[in-house]
Amino acid sequence: MIALLIRDLQLAFRAGGGFGLGLAFFLIVTVMVPFAVGPDAAGLAVIAPGVLWLGALLACLLSLDRLLSLDWEDGSLDLLATAPLPLEGVLSIKALAHWLTTGLPLVLAAPVLGVLLHLPAAGYIWIMVSLLIGTPALSVIGTFGAALTVGLKRGGLLLSLLVMPLYVPTLIFGAEAARRGALGLAGETPLLMLAGITLGTIALLPFASAAVLRVNLR
Amino acid sequence: MIEVRDLGVSRGAVPVLRGVGFSVSAGEALILQGPNGSGKTTLLRTLAGLQPPLCGEIRGDPEDCAYAAHADGVKLTLTVAENLEFWARVFGVTGIARALTGFDLEALQDRVAGGLSAGQRRRLSLARLMVTGRRLWILDEPTVSLDAASVQLFASAVRAHLRGGGAAIMATHIDLGIEGRVLDLAPFKARLSQSDADDGGFL
Structure with a gap:
């Protein structure tokens, strides 16, 4: 298991591994928003938490296509399925590697990009905490979507359409926690709901992902 | 080591083989032959546990x-x-x-695999078998893109594996010089039975 995690991280950081793809997209979205909606500081401060959350979510979505399809194309997915690792474990590790290379950099970049959006001072800690709690769910749900569409030629569009509705609860509670925090209101309730969603998906979805992947490998 | 009885396999929803039966014990090699599309890959994937059999049983771990x-x-x-x-x-x-010596890869071990030729990559792929520690090798066209010398390397690796109490089932068309039974899959080709055809009509 550890060997698989190390391999996936190595692959992500080597040339063409796709590390930074999500981060670059996140940067582009947040830099472009002030150009699109105007430089009014008060207006930007209102939408900042939502924009940061939406940007992080779309950046995550962008990198899902590579999660399993690269291993499928070169045949390593078949070999991993016949290796003495449970497929549920393989997919959990894949989700973890995806989070470490995509989700975690987004969490760390969010406060820096918050400056560009005039995020109120109280909001920085909230956007970081809510992303830290919420992005693992995005990776785990995304792994499920990737397992569903692996093997389809150019399945990226279908993957996005399938995963988008599953991302909605995470987005609602994550952005709500960050919004309340930025306004100085109590944000514990949406944060707890967000944590519940994340823990639930981590506990249950790997089994569903492994089941659909087994069907797809036939 | 593995025993197969009355096995039927399907690709997608189409049955390709019916009534396949054989057994392979330690030290033996079984060579599968048959024309393209006769179900060699499907049979091997079923034996490897990547897809469930249509009918029949596979006894083995x-x-x-x-x-x-x-x-x-x-x-x-x-x-x-x-x-x-x-x-x-x-x-x-x-x-x-x-594994590196077995497939003559020592000189290449620090090279990035993307820079290897197709044959060298194939040797790396086959060398993987030697680090699995598994006793039954299931090989699908193992000699594709190998040159004559590499085929000999591969054949001697398989012979060493068989001597060590292993077994191998492989689909190949070239003569490797390995002692082994040959199983022609052509007679096991599944014909659409009446019931299958009826199902097709309803669905």
């Missing part, structure tokens, strides 16, 4: 099988040694030196 597919399963941005070490750790085996 799936944890005993090491499967080598058409595709190399080699990560192009990792070096030869990193590729092998990864699989060795997944299968809980220590030491990749034997």
